[in-house]
Amino acid sequence: MLRIAEGTRVRDLSEELKELTGEDVSKCIQCGKCSAGCALSPFMDLLPHQVMKLVQLGHQQRLFTSSTPWLCVSCEACTSRCPESIDIAKVMDSLRKLCLEKGYPPKEKDLYAFNTTFLDSVRKHGRVYELGFTMQFNLATGKALRHLGETLSLALSLWRRGRIGLVPHEVYDKGTVQKAFETAERFVK
């Protein structure tokens, strides 16, 4: 609990997360099971149990400049094994959203761009247009240019096997899809 003056309490990050998502990170006992079972942990700059600790301590700067929440793919290994039944994957999800809300630039720019171009495609067509959105992502990030040979050779192999849908499939009722985009809340408890 952070205190700035007698009788005045700053709402800490654990409490903020609990209010927004219903997940209580203060229950974490630092057993490390989440980090031990996380497939992505070798690529993260903070291990999942370290993230939990930093949430408890309220180290916002360190958390919102970390790659970890962005790298989490929600495979749920941590969530299904947590002895305190904390939905750790949901906490990671929520930290990404809080990072954006508090105005921190996403540490993993490409992952942020991937998510937004994906959703742009859904908003536009009603379904994901795989070819369109991966091309848009590659153009926006320059990712394909950095790995040009590899990208082209994979695209060619997929093309030869008929695994690239050339045209987008448009949903007839786009109005309701767009309404979902306009009204959906960032957090659900």
Place this chain on the structure above:
Amino acid sequence: MRERLGYYPGCSAEGTSKDFDASLREVLFRMGVSLQEIPDWNCCGASPGHVLREELGAALSYLNLLKANRAALGEVLVACPSCYSNLLKARHLCMEDPEIALRWSELYGAMEGDPPVVRHLLEYLVEQMGEKGIKAPLRRPLEGLKVVPYYGCLNRLPYVEMDDKENPVFMDQVLSWLGAEVIDWSYKNNCCGAGLSVPRSEVTRELAARLLQAARDHGAEVISVVCPLCQFNLDSQQGYAGTDIPVLYLPQLIGVAFSLREDDLCLSMPLVEPTSLFRAKGLL
């Protein structure tokens, strides 16, 4: 009479996993099931739908349940684990959270009665079809074919409650009914890197290579999957892993055992070509 079952194909069925969709339709048809696509279905939101805005994926999935409900489909079959989890989440919120249910019915329209029941392919095969249903159309048992089942994160995804989270066995069960030699391994549900294959391909590469090399070390000739992302990640990283193991969707393997035409099962679609192996084994 054929059983009529609602079906949600999901967006990748129109691109990278056309073979999953095609083979699934074929084998279920042989088992007496007619699939009826949800009319005008839309994207479930996939991962980005909850990564940036929690309600978005659930709301998009509610629209699909609503479209199924309006088409009088009481039960919806889903093949992709991510779509499955999202549809389950929408169903859960709509049944258990009166505030959200009201909000959605005002915004998008109300559900008539309960929302449709959502079933995953594996659950449907094991619990509805069972051994009898799967063995009835069996023409060419997969005898001597060494298969490792790979489940990925399916059983752990939010709102999924089937099989065992740590040691799932449903796919093992179906494969053994087909006569395959099912190899037990401890990598069944290790993560494949999922959607990182495009934005962070080097991560997927490492994770997939570890799985592929383990499959090879266990003597696998085929890897069986039920997820478009698992298939893509394992299939496309074999050059890096130094392996050459076909990665097939479970319905493709069922189709081979039913002696269906290789074109109908789209066996030319995987990057690591499976037909020469099947021919060598006398299965095609």
